[in-house]
Amino acid sequence: MDSNQIIAQADGSLMPTYAHFNAAIVSGKGATLTGADGRTYTDFTSGIGVNALGYGDPDWVRAVSDQAARLQHISNLYYAPSTAAFAEKITRRTGFERVFLCNSGAEANECAVKTARKYAYDHRGAGHSTVITLINSFHGRSMVTLTATGQEALHPECFAPYNPGFKYVPAGDVQALEDAVDDTVCAVMLEPIQGEGGVMPMEAEYVRRVRELCDARGLLLIFDEVQTGVGRTGKLYAWEHYGVRPDILTSAKGIGNGLPIGLCLAREAVGAGMTAGMHGSTFGGNPVACAGACVVLDKLDDDLLAEVTRKGNYLREQLSIMKHVQAVRGMGMMLGVELDGPDAKAVAAKCVEKGLLILTAKTLLRLLPPLVITDAEMERGLEILKNVLEEE
Numbered sequence: 001m002d003s004n005q006i007i008a009q010a011d012g013s014l015m016p017t018y019a020h021f022n023a024a025i026v027s028g029k030g031a032t033l034t035g036a037d038g039r040t041y042t043d044f045t046s047g048i049g050v051n052a053l054g055y056g057d058p059d060w061v062r063a064v065s066d067q068a069a070r071l072q073h074i075s076n077l078y079y080a081p082s083t084a085a086f087a088e089k090i091t092r093r094t095g096f097e098r099v100f101l102c103n104s105g106a107e108a109n110e111c112a113v114k115t116a117r118k119y120a121y122d123h124r125g126a127g128h129s130t131v132i133t134l135i136n137s138f139h140g141r142s143m144v145t146l147t148a149t150g151q152e153a154l155h156p157e158c159f160a161p162y163n164p165g166f167k168y169v170p171a172g173d174v175q176a177l178e179d180a181v182d183d184t185v186c187a188v189m190l191e192p193i194q195g196e197g198g199v200m201p202m203e204a205e206y207v208r209r210v211r212e213l214c215d216a217r218g219l220l221l222i223f224d225e226v227q228t229g230v231g232r233t234g235k236l237y238a239w240e241h242y243g244v245r246p247d248i249l250t251s252a253k254g255i256g257n258g259l260p261i262g263l264c265l266a267r268e269a270v271g272a273g274m275t276a277g278m279h280g281s282t283f284g285g286n287p288v289a290c291a292g293a294c295v296v297l298d299k300l301d302d303d304l305l306a307e308v309t310r311k312g313n314y315l316r317e318q319l320s321i322m323k324h325v326q327a328v329r330g331m332g333m334m335l336g337v338e339l340d341g342p343d344a345k346a347v348a349a350k351c352v353e354k355g356l357l358i359l360t361a362k363t364l365l366r367l368l369p370p371l372v373i374t375d376a377e378m379e380r381g382l383e384i385l386k387n388v389l390e391e392e
């Protein structure tokens with residue numbers, strides 16, 4: 001089928017929830033994709049921060065193929081070796097003692113909210129269920145995580161009622177947070193760098209003060225690292241940049257390298273409260289996804305993390321001297337590009353026509369390239385973006 005046939009087939013049947021770009025992709029290698037019409041695309045998106053090891057990583061392909069051939073799923077009524085191995089690996093690497101495995105970022109955040117409420121219930125009794133989140137945050141599309149998301153634009157009336165138990169405060173404002181804390185509050189949840197909100201890094205001093213406030217008031221601190229995690233910022237998880245460890249950390253996107261997996265990490269005393277029957281997921285801890293996730297973690301060593309920092313700095317330098325670029329922000333290979341006039345979505349659409357996949361976030365261009373992108377692939381992508389911006 002050619003590109004137009006694929007697009008017509010999809011548009012004829014899928015709910016119209018997505019504004020697709022005009023490209024149908026059939027295969028990939030590294031950070032380079034091939035379209036159904038034979039065109040080549042450089043990928044600055046990783047499928048929205050997912051394909052950390054790019055496309056066709058031989059070790060990942062072997063691990064998931066072997067596991068699929070051997071045992072694809074067994075449910076959480078029984079034990080599976082790759083699930084056990086991944087659970088041990090991720091807890092050892094991160095220093096959190098407990099993990100719940102699920103299938104997406106929204107589910108990871110659902111688990112974080114339940115875990116925080118359970119901890120408060122066990123330690124303080126009923127009535128401490130409110131979670132404070134930040135204005136401009138993004139935590140997912142389920143009803144609870146959508147409610148947690150502090151963006152009015154994502155709370156249309158048609159989906160009401162939203163869930164009770166959430167409050168929103170502006171990022172960076174310690175006083176506003178202090179004022180919002182009352183006896184009903186059990187936790188504060190934030191993204192170290194707001195991704196969908198426009199690549200907005202939290203200030204180190206703010207994050208430190210939030211931790212202090214949580215400690216002083218007996219609240220749990222939850223970091224949503226669904227986008228910032230898995231090496232994206234040059235550390236395994238972005239909290240390491242801040243030296244501020246949360247009590248609960250959620251991850252998804254990059255950890256599966258393209259297979260659906262999410263996780264909610266917690267320190268021992270917090271995770272231990274989620275006893276048998278408290279939570280569950282049919283697909284959670286799927287052996288195939290876990291076999292792949294083990295490879296992702298093994299490959300994310302200090303050398304690869306140093307490369308993320310180097311390549312991120314290079315991209316930042318090259319982007320900042322392009323026409324119409326007002327500012328570049330972010331960390332590592334999670335970058336947002338503020339433009340001085342051109343519409344980011346229109347620029348992204350023109351890039352696709354010329355062979356570059358690039359994301360937007362609010363009014364910014366956003367880059368989340370595969371962590372393994374080569375220098376030559378970066379050059380090709382940057383050249384396309386530079387030409388598009390020069391024509392604006």
Ligand SMILES: *Cc1c(COP(=O)(O)O)cnc(C)c1O
Binds near residue numbers: 196
């Ligand atoms: C993408 C994202 C989510 C939602 O993840 P899904 O896998 O789409 O459910 C939640 N939080 C953050 C910070 C994200 O970037």
